[in-house]
Amino acid sequence: xxxxxxxxxxxxxxxxxxxxxxxxxxxxxxxxxxxxxxxxxxxxxxxxxxxxxxxxxxxxxxxxxxxxxxxxxxxxxxxxxxxxxxxxxxxxxxxxxxxxxxxxxxxxxxxxxxxxxxxxxxxxxxxxxxxxxxxxxxxxxxxxxxxxxxxxxxxx
Amino acid sequence: xxxxxxxxxxxxxxxxxxxxxxxxxxxxxxxxxxxxxxxxxxxxxxxxxxxxxxxxxxxxxxxxxxxxxxxxxxxxxxxxxxxxxxxxxxxxxxxxxxxxxxxxxxxxxxxxxxxxxxxxxxxxxxxxxxxxxxxxxxxxxxxxxxxxxxxxxxxx
Numbered sequence: 001x002x003x004x005x006x007x008x009x010x011x012x013x014x015x016x017x018x019x020x021x022x023x024x025x026x027x028x029x030x031x032x033x034x035x036x037x038x039x040x041x042x043x044x045x046x047x048x049x050x051x052x053x054x055x056x057x058x059x060x061x062x063x064x065x066x067x068x069x070x071x072x073x074x075x076x077x078x079x080x081x082x083x084x085x086x087x088x089x090x091x092x093x094x095x096x097x098x099x100x101x102x103x104x105x106x107x108x109x110x111x112x113x114x115x116x117x118x119x120x121x122x123x124x125x126x127x128x129x130x131x132x133x134x135x136x137x138x139x140x141x142x143x144x145x146x147x148x149x150x151x152x153x154x155x156x
Numbered sequence: 157x158x159x160x161x162x163x164x165x166x167x168x169x170x171x172x173x174x175x176x177x178x179x180x181x182x183x184x185x186x187x188x189x190x191x192x193x194x195x196x197x198x199x200x201x202x203x204x205x206x207x208x209x210x211x212x213x214x215x216x217x218x219x220x221x222x223x224x225x226x227x228x229x230x231x232x233x234x235x236x237x238x239x240x241x242x243x244x245x246x247x248x249x250x251x252x253x254x255x256x257x258x259x260x261x262x263x264x265x266x267x268x269x270x271x272x273x274x275x276x277x278x279x280x281x282x283x284x285x286x287x288x289x290x291x292x293x294x295x296x297x298x299x300x301x302x303x304x305x306x307x308x309x310x311x312x
Contacts, residue, residue, distance in 0.1 A: 060237045061228050062260035063219070072217050081216045096284045097260060100253025104218035125281030128252045 016111055019043055019089040020140045023113070026053040026066065027091045027147050033058065037147045040066040040090040042074040042083065042107075049086065050074035066090060067098035071105050083107045091144035093120035093137070099128035111136045113144025172267055175199055175245040176296045179269070182209040182222065183247045183303050189214065193303045196222040196246040198230040198239065198263075205242065206230035222246060223254035227261050239263045247300040249276035249293065255284035267292045269300030 019041050026039025030053035042050040052069035056062055067090055075081045087109040094102060094112065099121030102110060110133055121128050129135070175197050182195025186209035198206040208225035212218055223246055231237045243265040250258060250268065255277030258266060266289055277284050285291070 056237060060231050060235070062231070062237050063224055063227055063257050068219050071219055075216050075218070079216070081212060081218050095256055095260075096281050097253050097256025100251055100256055100281075101219050104251075104253060121281075124283050125252050125256075125277075127280050 016089070016136065016139045019048075019087070020091070020111065020113060020144070022048070022051065023066075023089045023091050024140065024143060024147070026051055027144070030054045030066070031147065031151050037151050038066045038090065038092045040070040040088060042070050042086050042088050044074070044078060044083070044086045049077040063097065065095065065098050067094050068101055071101050071107075075105070081105070087111060089139075091140075092116050092148065093122065095119050096121050096124045096128060099125055102133065103129045106130045107133055109134045109136070111139055113137075113139055114141045114148070172245070172292065172295045175204075175243070176247070176267065176269060176300075178204070178207060179222075179245045179247050180296065180299060180303070182207055183300070186210045186222070187303065187307055193307050194222045194246065194248045196226040196244060198226050198242050198244050200230070200234060200239070200242045205233040219253070221251065221254050223250050224257055227257050227263075231261070237261070243267060245295075247296075248272050248304065249278065251275050252277050252280045252284060255281055258289065259285045262286045263289055265290045265292070267295055269293075269295055270297045270304070 023039040023041045027037040030039060031037035035054045035057050039053045041048060050070040050073035052066050052073055054066045055064040074083055083105040086107050088107050089111045091113045093116040179195040179197045183193040187193035191210045191213050195209045197204060206226040206229035208222050208229055210222045211220040230239055239261040242263050244263050245267045247269045249272040271293060
């Protein structure tokens, strides 16, 4: 039994890294468009139902975060507004707005890369998510954080 | 001087009620479309730059709250993503998601009608707004709350 559990965990971790790499690709696409490099992917029963990145500059819209775009796209793709069997992968810890949206969408699992001590939801609104949402943090965290650091370094 | 201040306050209160009535019209439009009846208006230097109501059912999108639509529309109307000289009027206390968006948009003043003890941001994320945003609550609160109560009563 111990082995079985371990295998399951390993396979899950591999999947987590696989989808986080996809979110990182989205984040790099954002950086290439001079957007703050954050990417998100939503997976439903093994199928990618949304890929998105931050578009606040292009759309002149503070609500156009990667997570918000991904939620809207996933709901569109699935034909319903609740994302109860979905996992969201996002490169950086969601802000309060996005955590609220993840809560409304009832996303069952949230996986994020690097934490955001300044703007992340955990500091402001730890209760914003749906109570049943499972959270995994730290997947490819260094890579996710490095992308942000490089972007803001180049801006200075 | 005391009188002058009083006149200013009265005139401000009249304006607040005027714009809240406009937000209530939006909320009624939502109810007519079988959407949860919440309406929002954004005013910039005496000019209405956005009017919106909740569209979560129509768009199958949990992010389509009245406040979110209004922020997107106001930014579009003003040609910039920050709403620093704007007041948002909304019939019900914003949720965590919307409070986060109001924070990002740096809206200078938020006026809401009825509080929302269950889903309102004050309970979950009182620090979500921009620190400089002034908040006024309770404008036409009974009318705003009654609209919600009637809607949910009819649903039962």
